[in-house]
Amino acid sequence: MGVRLSEIIEVHAGGMRDGAEFKACLPGGASTAFLPGEFYDIEMDFETMRKAGHRLGTGAIMVFDQKTCLVAATLNLTEFFARESCGWCTPCREGFPYMRDLLWRIEHGQGQEEFISILSQMCRHLWNSYCAFAPGGVAPIESLLAYFEDEVHAHIEKKKCPFNDK
């Protein structure tokens, strides 16, 4: 506990691959928020993370480099939550597929500016779900909009994924 994120990546995990730069990571599994570069040296324990507005979660760290599209990554994660929702309560059962649809459209060049506000409102409302599954599941989307909103805008303006040259 308390080991710095940078140390975990560089020392214990063998460092970034050649040519890859740290862009963000999920510090503790799919239900935690993206941790952008500014937290690269954060001490990985519950208290420090909580103070920084993040969660240590499961401690399963997933690192993304600068060539990775975080909209696509979030879409992938949301796909998972949409599939795994038990279906008991409305926000989770219907909210995740709805957000998956919006993220898919953004990623595939069909995004519209108002999608961003719908996404952010829906994330807030999914906190009113029956259990803690949905509040965890929206964490990647919330942090995508908080730290990487420009990337989302770029998708919408260019009507395509900027990481995909084709």
Next chain:
Amino acid sequence: MPKLIIDNQEIDVQPGTKVIDAAEQLGIMIPRFCYHPALGSVGACRVCAVKFLQGPFKGVQMSCMIDAKDGMVVSTTDEEAVDFRKYVIEWLMLHHPHDCPVCDEGGHCLLQDMTVAGGHGLRRYQGKKRTHHDQHLGPLVQHEMNRCIQCYRCSRFYQKFSGYRDLGVLQIGERVYFGRYQAGTLESPFSGNLIDICPTGVYTDKPSRFIGRRWDYERTPSLCINCSLGCHTVVSTRYREIVRQEARFSEAVNGHFICDRGRYGFFYASQEKRPRYAQINGNEVSWEKSIQTARDQLNRISQESGPGAVASVGSVRSSLETQAALSRLCQKKGWQGPVYWIDHGQEMNVKTAAAELADELAVSLRDVEQADYILAVGADPVNEAPMLVLALRQAQRMGAKVCFLDPRPIGLPFSFQHISVAPQAMDLILAHLLKETIDQDTIKGLEPHEKKIFDAIPNNSHLVSSNQKLLNAVANDIRLSQRLVIVCGTDVVSETIPERAAYFARLLAKMGKQVGLFYLLPGANAFGAALLSDDAPTFGRILDEIEAGLVRALVLVENDPYGYYPDRPRLERVLQQLDLLLVMDYLDVRTIQDADVFLPTLTLYEAGGFFVNQEGRIQKASIAYQGGHPISQFSNGNHPPRSFRNQIPGKEAQPAWQALIELANENSATPKQGVRADILAWLVKTHPLFSKLPPDNAFPSDGIRINPGKDIHFRSAADRLVVPTLASESADQMELITVDWTFGTEELSTRSPHLRKMESKPCVFMHSNDAAQLDISEGDKVAVRSDTGIVSIHVTITDNMAPGVLIIPRHQRLDWQHLGASKITVSKDQIRKIREEEPC
């Protein structure tokens, strides 16, 4: 009493009240889909979100999940909560089809109301709507799964509330599916309630599909008369025809639900075959002519042979008004009767039950739910009074144990104990159970006459010893319980049982227990008939007197002996001997063919009226519509007739009480106004019980309970209680009893074409031991020979019934009326296996 503030209004509520209900008490209707008072809070739909501003909870919370507490300040109009609720509607509408114009729920759809109320009008979601396959769920319920909003009400009602397992929720997430593992007719006899509780159009009423919109219908509070419980219903009428019946909430009787027999049992009222015109000797004549002819002939016979030469038979399905008018007519003219029961044993059981049901012992159907132990004696709820099953289930869910003492193969959607003994042995077993249960102090404190009954109970017999372990366990459970209900049937039981059950209840009450007594009676107004019937004649004696030429005229009021009298050849013969057979009915009964004079009467829906249910509760049904041919039958379709007339075609029928009053009057110019008030006034004079009846416009929704107790003088079975009947010892003899079935035996509901599809084929139930002994296999056809005829019937073999007993449901498609009596003893050589093609 928690005091809280909702939308700036202060309210005190009972502890345990949910915030959603507290708001409703203030007139604030918080939206809800999954929440239902009978099914409880589960917090699935999330549409009842409100904002908690002060108190133990903060922020947006579900108002159905939180108990009202002191100091709470709640806003239902807070911006965040409103926005969240709008999203919930949007989410639910993502996949809900926009098919309101062709959906049968449109117009009474909660989702439609909430979508409009929430202002969700523009679709933002650009994805596809998800679709599902629908299932065939039988003839009563239409399934359209695409409309589902996953409130889980159906599976919660079907499985948790009712205990049936064949419909529920499958899969997860977006793919959640509500239905059966395989398409097929729903097994629950309460399946129609899915239609009422579904907040949208997943389950809709199949028989009334596409007939009209809610606003096309005239909706009238009514009662169900398909059994003795008297559940509350709402009937929807269109163009002189009931098209739909739904449950109406009743605090005391049925709660929110009704059974399928009640829901779809109304079709008799608009049967094409329904007799609508008065007849003399089979020829249509005017009402006045019929009345005049009947009156003249009755007077003539009365003068020639004395008033005792006229006998009358009333009906347990008639309103109290009709029963009272018949009693008054008989008293005025000196006629014999009215007799209400074709089977005298059943008559004695009902009258004993009515007399024994003292006010302090009577409990309502809803009270049964509160019991912690229920002992049912000679009662088969699913078949005799289906809604009792749901009441028992609620008690069982709360931890109550349920025990049945009955020969029949009792089927219930929950676990229970079943002491299956032959009908003759039931009283002995019950008496033994009583002896095992009552403690010494109570026995010492008994009055001498009660002590005498107690002392007369014999000691162990072989019947008791073979059930000893189970009986000991039951007696022990009864001793440990605090709130008992004894349910007692009056159909298959011997004459001592209803009184024994009451005796048991009184003794348990002396032991300091809270005890309720709940009888089941045959017929919706059997209780009223017990109060108003004449004790002297019996139907059997009337037939004897007809044969002897002493009775020359018979008046049948809404009673068809062909349906109940167990010796059909004799009945046919005897009715032929009458000088006058006057029949009044609204059903196409067989006696109309034999009638010299026939008068068509009105149904409950057209005439309204009072009915007294099995707990002695007088309830009122309103008039739903004025009679006459339904338009659908009269002018080739639903369009009103294009030819104009000055009266409704087929409207000649009158309430039976009207006909009886016209018969009582000496001249034909009868005033038609105010006659019902006359009967009610007469009723009040007849018995002080009826003086409690409030005026029509102030009649309480849940009715008024009148329990005469011992002060009404029926023939008491008290002396007979001293010696319990002993079971037949012969292994060669079998007891044959005829019984009710949920679908197929009750005379009103069997006239429903939709319930006919729910009927099983007629059969005789036989214990597997007996079947093995007689070399009979499942499905074999047997001929049962009685003293008066032969009944040939297929065999159903089961293990959960009493050995040595044959059980035949009185199926309308079976001529069981050749058995000679409703209960007979047959020796095994009277049961013969026959080949299918062999004539019986």
